[in-house]
Amino acid sequence: MTHNDAPGSKIPMVVIKRLPVYQRYLSELQKKEVERISSGELAAKIGITASQLRHDLSCFGNFGQQGYGYKVDDLLFEVNKILGLDHNIYMVLIGAGNLGRAVLSYPNFLSRGFIFKAAFDQKQPPVNLNIEGILVQPVRELESYLKEQLIDIGVITTPAANAQEIADILVAGGVRGIWNFAPISLKTPENVVVEHVHISESLLVLSYQLCHKGFGRLPVSY
Amino acid sequence: MTHNDAPGSKIPMVVIKRLPVYQRYLSELQKKEVERISSGELAAKIGITASQLRHDLSCFGNFGQQGYGYKVDDLLFEVNKILGLDHNIYMVLIGAGNLGRAVLSYPNFLSRGFIFKAAFDQKQPPVNLNIEGILVQPVRELESYLKEQLIDIGVITTPAANAQEIADILVAGGVRGIWNFAPISLKTPENVVVEHVHISESLLVLSYQLCHKGFGRLPVSY
DNA sequence: TAGATTGTTAATCGATTAACAATC
DNA sequence: TAGATTGTTAATCGATTAACAATC
Numbered sequence A, B: 001m002t003h004n005d006a007p008g009s010k011i012p013m014v015v016i017k018r019l020p021v022y023q024r025y026l027s028e029l030q031k032k033e034v035e036r037i038s039s040g041e042l043a044a045k046i047g048i049t050a051s052q053l054r055h056d057l058s059c060f061g062n063f064g065q066q067g068y069g070y071k072v073d074d075l076l077f078e079v080n081k082i083l084g085l086d087h088n089i090y091m092v093l094i095g096a097g098n099l100g101r102a103v104l105s106y107p108n109f110l111s112r113g114f115i116f117k118a119a120f121d122q123k124q125p126p127v128n129l130n131i132e133g134i135l136v137q138p139v140r141e142l143e144s145y146l147k148e149q150l151i152d153i154g155v156i157t158t159p160a161a162n163a164q165e166i167a168d169i170l171v172a173g174g175v176r177g178i179w180n181f182a183p184i185s186l187k188t189p190e191n192v193v194v195e196h197v198h199i200s201e202s203l204l205v206l207s208y209q210l211c212h213k214g215f216g217r218l219p220v221s222y
Numbered sequence C, D: 001t002a003g004a005t006t007g008t009t010a011a012t013c014g015a016t017t018a019a020c021a022a023t024c
Helices: A019-031 A039-046 A050-057 A072-083 A098-104 A139-148 A160-172 A199-211 B019-031 B039-046 B050-057 B072-083 B098-104 B139-148 B160-172 B199-211
Strands: A089-094 A114-121 A134-138 A153-156 A177-180 A193-196 B089-094 B114-121 B134-138 B153-156 B177-180 B193-196
Touching (some): A019 A050, A019 A072, A019 B199, A039 A050, A072 B199, A089 A098, A089 A139, A098 A114, A098 B098, A114 A139, A139 A160, A153 A160, A177 B199, A199 B019, A199 B072, A199 B177, A199 B193, B019 B039, B019 B050, B019 B072, B039 B050, B089 B160, B114 B139, B139 B160
Parallel strands (some): A089 A114, B089 B153
């Protein structure tokens, strides 16, 4: 047992990006009430090698039993803990347009501990406008709101033109993570984590594949 | 010159996924009317090495000039061509809820040749419901619509429960690519390309980073 | 116990980077 | 021409896979 989560140790980003995939497949198994699974079976479902799965998990600890495999419940519990899903994460959303509403009503957020505490919009929202049970407030109240509430993540679904300004308010208000859907690169201090969702990138990859698809196999190595 | 786009040759997926990034930065430069750029300057903007940028581009051809660099217009033209953005790509969207509406109105699609030809929704839409100039039709007309129109890509923004059924209709209708936003793994024939958008994966990566962020540097190697 | 499967190490493979000859 | 920068090869680095001793 030489697992590697001491502060300063480096977990490769490529491993971290696979954790949500593991989380998803394990959640499905749990929903189906599957009790145990081996690295071979789970890897086959996901489409990776058993070696890779075990190797990835071993970055964080020893979660299986030789000769038996993994208890689905236990492994999911551990993966959730690694991802920080073992406690609630409080979020605000700014920009209650179509995209913002879609994100607010994204299924499964609540069940994973992501909780929208408030939503804000540029325009003065109609009195008591509610989306998914969240009251939409005018954005000028964001600053004072953040003074009163402890918020972990700010979700930006505004047009690109307003995104930087919102990010500045979020950072000043003590938010430590930004989930940015606006197509613009945000400038933020080093200690704030930003995840930028570039929806259109996957469309371009799709376009590439269609364009270069022969009649046989695809000229792509995964 | 030994570039590698003969049928059967393998362009690594990791290279293909960087092309949209190059496209985006080059578009920005073109908008700013920058005429030329060196691999060093462009790589610095993107946050990669000049070596990697040149190496990636050399998979597809020789687009620069020694001692000069790259003409922004020319390189963008070539990258667009590689991505298949040199001709129009016709799309239909199924599921005109919040997410669907957000995708329909996503900026810059039109300018890059992605054209929504029609939108469909499960519920009988109000007569002449228009979103972004696209008429929303009842989904039962999708099948016959696809017989009449040549559509490249189907965009699925329905709830998970309906996604497979829609995918089947799209495939039967001759669509070669599916851009799937529904949180479910679609079963499709080998010759159909599916890009699945897992929005929440990046939120989990954000959560991980927040959770493991020390007071110094992040324990993450990119 | 015998069989199965993990955790881990070592081998392989592929991607990134460095270096430089070619050349604009 | 001299200086700059490409395209490409070779070196390095890191990620994936294979193999197997440990052990449940």
